[in-house]
Amino acid sequence: MKFLRDALDKTKSHFEKGKKFEKFYYIFESIDTLMFTPKETTHAKGVQIRDAVDMKRMMMTVIIAMIPCLLFGIWNVGQQHFIALGQQAEFLDIILIGAMKVVPIIAVSYIVGLGIEFTFSVFRQHPINEGFLVTGMLIPLVLPATIPLWQVALATAFAVIIGKEAFGGTGMNILNVALTARAFLYFAYPSQISGEVWTFIGDNAQAVAGFSGATPLALGADAVANGTNMMTSMSSFGEGWYDNIYSFSNMFFGFMPGSIGETSTLMCLIGAFILIATGVGSWKIIFSVFAGAYGMGLILNGFGANPFMDMPAHYHLVIGGLAFGAVFMASDPVTAAQTETGKWIYGFGIGMLTVVIRVLNPAYPEGIMLAILFFNVFAPLIDFYVVKANKKRRLQRATV
Amino acid sequence: MSKTIKLRKGFDINLIGKADNKIAEVSQPETFALKPEDYKGLQRPKLLINEGDTVKAGTPIFHDKNNDQIMYCSPVSGKITGIKRGEKRVIQEIQILADKEISYEKFEKFSVSELKNQSREQLQSQMLKSGAWVNIIQRPYGVIANQDETPKSIFVSGFDSHPLAPDYGIIFKGQENYLQAGFNVLKKFTDGFVHFNLRGNAEIPSVFSQIKNVELNKVAGKHPAGNIGVQIHHIDPINKGDVVWTLNPWGVILIGKLFLEGKYDTSKIVALAGSEVSNPQYYKTYAGASIHPLIENNINSDNVRYISGNVLTGNKIESKGYMGYYDHLITVIPEGDKHEFLGWILPTIKKLSFHRAFGLLAKTSKEFNVTTNTNGEPRAFVQTGTFEKVTPMDIYPTHLLKAIIAEDFDDMEGLGIYEVIEEDLALCEFIDVSKHDIQSIVREGLDLIQYS
Numbered sequence: 001m002k003f004l005r006d007a008l009d010k011t012k013s014h015f016e017k018g019k020k021f022e023k024f025y026y027i028f029e030s031i032d033t034l035m036f037t038p039k040e041t042t043h044a045k046g047v048q049i050r051d052a053v054d055m056k057r058m059m060m061t062v063i064i065a066m067i068p069c070l071l072f073g074i075w076n077v078g079q080q081h082f083i084a085l086g087q088q089a090e091f092l093d094i095i096l097i098g099a100m101k102v103v104p105i106i107a108v109s110y111i112v113g114l115g116i117e118f119t120f121s122v123f124r125q126h127p128i129n130e131g132f133l134v135t136g137m138l139i140p141l142v143l144p145a146t147i148p149l150w151q152v153a154l155a156t157a158f159a160v161i162i163g164k165e166a167f168g169g170t171g172m173n174i175l176n177v178a179l180t181a182r183a184f185l186y187f188a189y190p191s192q193i194s195g196e197v198w199t200f201i202g203d204n205a206q207a208v209a210g211f212s213g214a215t216p217l218a219l220g221a222d223a224v225a226n227g228t229n230m231m232t233s234m235s236s237f238g239e240g241w242y243d244n245i246y247s248f249s250n251m252f253f254g255f256m257p258g259s260i261g262e263t264s265t266l267m268c269l270i271g272a273f274i275l276i277a278t279g280v281g282s283w284k285i286i287f288s289v290f291a292g293a294y295g296m297g298l299i300l301n302g303f304g305a306n307p308f309m310d311m312p313a314h315y316h317l318v319i320g321g322l323a324f325g326a327v328f329m330a331s332d333p334v335t336a337a338q339t340e341t342g343k344w345i346y347g348f349g350i351g352m353l354t355v356v357i358r359v360l361n362p363a364y365p366e367g368i369m370l371a372i373l374f375f376n377v378f379a380p381l382i383d384f385y386v387v388k389a390n391k392k393r394r395l396q397r398a399t400v
Numbered sequence: 401m402s403k404t405i406k407l408r409k410g411f412d413i414n415l416i417g418k419a420d421n422k423i424a425e426v427s428q429p430e431t432f433a434l435k436p437e438d439y440k441g442l443q444r445p446k447l448l449i450n451e452g453d454t455v456k457a458g459t460p461i462f463h464d465k466n467n468d469q470i471m472y473c474s475p476v477s478g479k480i481t482g483i484k485r486g487e488k489r490v491i492q493e494i495q496i497l498a499d500k501e502i503s504y505e506k507f508e509k510f511s512v513s514e515l516k517n518q519s520r521e522q523l524q525s526q527m528l529k530s531g532a533w534v535n536i537i538q539r540p541y542g543v544i545a546n547q548d549e550t551p552k553s554i555f556v557s558g559f560d561s562h563p564l565a566p567d568y569g570i571i572f573k574g575q576e577n578y579l580q581a582g583f584n585v586l587k588k589f590t591d592g593f594v595h596f597n598l599r600g601n602a603e604i605p606s607v608f609s610q611i612k613n614v615e616l617n618k619v620a621g622k623h624p625a626g627n628i629g630v631q632i633h634h635i636d637p638i639n640k641g642d643v644v645w646t647l648n649p650w651g652v653i654l655i656g657k658l659f660l661e662g663k664y665d666t667s668k669i670v671a672l673a674g675s676e677v678s679n680p681q682y683y684k685t686y687a688g689a690s691i692h693p694l695i696e697n698n699i700n701s702d703n704v705r706y707i708s709g710n711v712l713t714g715n716k717i718e719s720k721g722y723m724g725y726y727d728h729l730i731t732v733i734p735e736g737d738k739h740e741f742l743g744w745i746l747p748t749i750k751k752l753s754f755h756r757a758f759g760l761l762a763k764t765s766k767e768f769n770v771t772t773n774t775n776g777e778p779r780a781f782v783q784t785g786t787f788e789k790v791t792p793m794d795i796y797p798t799h800l801l802k803a804i805i806a807e808d809f810d811d812m813e814g815l816g817i818y819e820v821i822e823e824d825l826a827l828c829e830f831i832d833v834s835k836h837d838i839q840s841i842v843r844e845g846l847d848l849i850q851y852s
Contacts, residue, residue, distance in 0.1 A: 037743035041772040044716035052751035054776025061758040171780025338784040391814035398639035
């Protein structure tokens with residue numbers, strides 16, 4: 001690798017202060033540090049050795065945790081496509097269709113996002129942060145495969161500029177960047193991200209007779225509006241073209257329509273396992289989101305005022321994006337509560353609010369996105385009170 | 401009321417090259433130095449000697465312009481060979497070429513029973529003028545104690561839990577009488593307790609086993625269990641307005657010797673350790689020693705870093721540099737000024753990490769060879785919850801640091817700035833994913849509070 005190092009060292013001189021390309025120093029640096037770890041050593045004062053971990057490795061761990069969701073998502077996009085057409089297909093064809101839809105979305109998200117990051121690094125003269133590597137993957141995974149690419153670009157740009165850079169970049173943002181992108185699309189272009197948009201059918205193709213792209217959440221909303229029995233309509237859904245599509249196990253494994261990466265609770269749990277085992281994600285948040293949703297589900301079961309409330313609480317954990325949101329969105333350390341006590345409150349709050357939105361406000365079928373954004377805003381407040389309790393303990397000790 | 405404290409949080413850093421249990425003499429003569437920057441709280445040193453003067457051990461070299469009571473004295477007898485100045489003529493080092501036989505300034509000498517009847521004032525004036533006073537460090541701020549104050553208690557930590565730390569059972573062996581006399585003297589300075597804290601889950605070194613007239617506490621757990629700040633937090637926490645004094649056992653022994661022998665004797669046993677040392681072992685020398693005679697022909701490779709102190713809180717020094725006044729350890733580790741291809745992601749079992757992020761597969765219980773490489777670039781705070789895991793105190797380090805950066809005085813006070821100094825959060829600096837200079841941020845905060 002010496003020739004590569006030499007080439008980089010040689011090029012580096014052009015980017016240094018006072019040289020022709022000094023403005024682009026941080027772009028060069030980001031490429032340099034991606035290839036080689038820097039040779040910086042610790043200062044004369046302060047710690048003389050540093051931990052082997054760095055931001056790049058941490059962010060990469062999150063991306064690795066998302067890979068099961070991504071791969072399953074690619075397969076599932078293809079699978080749902082052929083189910084909708086009523087055809088049997090080879091594994092390779094399924095993957096091919098899936099990749100055809102998913103890869104461009106990922107590419108657009110990364111190109112637009114990194115383009116903006118690079119631009120900001122030139123104008124603001126700050127190093128390029130690794131945060132977008134994760135965001136750039138999260139955005140595609142929470143969008144339907146049918147989303148127009150220009151919307152992906154627009155949403156990414158909005159999220160990175162307004163959601164992150166306006167606050168000062170990675171580590172400073174208040175709202176989860178990927179969810180900001182999704183919320184932007186949800187409110188700006190609702191027709192492409194709600195309703196029966198989840199299955200890619202194709203321009204000239206005809207869906208099989210009786211096909212409907214409704215998700216369990218839509219069925220729930222329907223149940224609230226029309227008083228149909230939620231569980232009956234779930235179990236009878238898909239009859240003739242995919243029996244038992246909304247059975248509990250099928251939804252747990254994720255063989256159903258939905259956003260690209262979020263359908264499989266199992267894959268999310270594998271991701272959660274990676275995040276927790278590596279210590280990168282907070283198990284407290286992940287666990288408490290699930291617990292909060294389940295608990296709220298049970299409470300609503302107790303009321304049972306409408307058919308959606310009667311749905312068994314554990315169904316809440318596998319329908320919609322709850323699992324994905326809990327594992328990859330809620331646990332984002334920058335926008336979550338930062339104190340350990342706060343993390344419990346934050347997680348429970350998200351889980352409970354998600355179910356409340358789902359069941360009590362059918363205008364917004366998916367609650368997890370709004371619940372997380374809502375608690376992103378409240379996280380500093382939660383921390384404020386946790387920290388205040390600490391200060392109070394200190395003061396009380398003084399007067400004793 | 402003696403306490404037993406078990407700490408669950410913390411992190412032990414195990415490095416290759418622990419000092420062997422043997423003590424070597426260093427060939428004299430050698431040079432020594434007094435470095436004003438060793439003394440926290442010292443503002444503007446005013447020199448009392450000139451180049452070429454001969455001094456004895458205990459001859460005042462300088463004092464603070466703001467406080468002419470506390471003398472900073474020569475650790476050895478000999479000749480002043482150089483006064484090294486830096487930018488704006490700041491004094492960096494006062495170098496002394498030591499005599500073969502050390503001669504001492506004569507101070508008043510007491511027997512054990514006479515010592516019991518001395519008043520605080522008499523003891524204090526001898527400690528101030530002999531140079532022994534600088535061993536008393538005051539909390540908050542971690543600065544040299546103000547002689548006009550009376551602390552609510554005095555703390556001495558009986559073990560060092562830092563990486564490669566010297567074994568107190570070895571370096572203080574045989575000093576029981578001086579240690580006891582030192583404690584008896586200190587007792588006169590406070591109405592409260594003199595706390596002496598020993599390692600909870602280990603055998604008590606023989607030098608400490610017979611000590612009386614102190615509160616013996618036991619502290620068990622990983623590093624920073626040996627840090628005095630952590631111990632104070634659990635035994636008798638510092639609140640706003642409180643003053644607590646802290647000493648190293650070496651300082652207590654030095655004070656004991658001052659009164660029993662009537663001399664300012666800075667002799668100490670130091671450890672030379674680290675992966676690059678051929679023969680890691682202990683050496684007998686004096687405070688402020690040049691490390692050159694110790695490391696000569698004793699280092700494995702060329703590109704190394706010499707550290708006075710340990711790898712978490714020590715300072716980088718040159719190969720001909722001098723040890724810090726308070727240090728008992730010289731660490732020699734490889735410099736890490738090398739690029740590594742894809743080093744940020746390749747799985748490894750050779751790198752030490754508190755974290756378990758992807759590819760960091762090493763078991764932290766084994767011994768590591770760690771270089772000075774930063775292993776990453778500075779970033780904004782992102783990861784949360786990790787600082788708390790290595791800070792066994794009821795403190796929120798991230799919030800405290802942010803309060804300091806924002807210069808929010810109320811928050812700093814509320815979040816416990818009075819309870820910490822740099823070393824207490826040194827582990828946070830080590831494990832920080834975002835590579836902040838946490839110890840210097842802490843000092844900034846302490847300076848802000850103390851001087852404004």
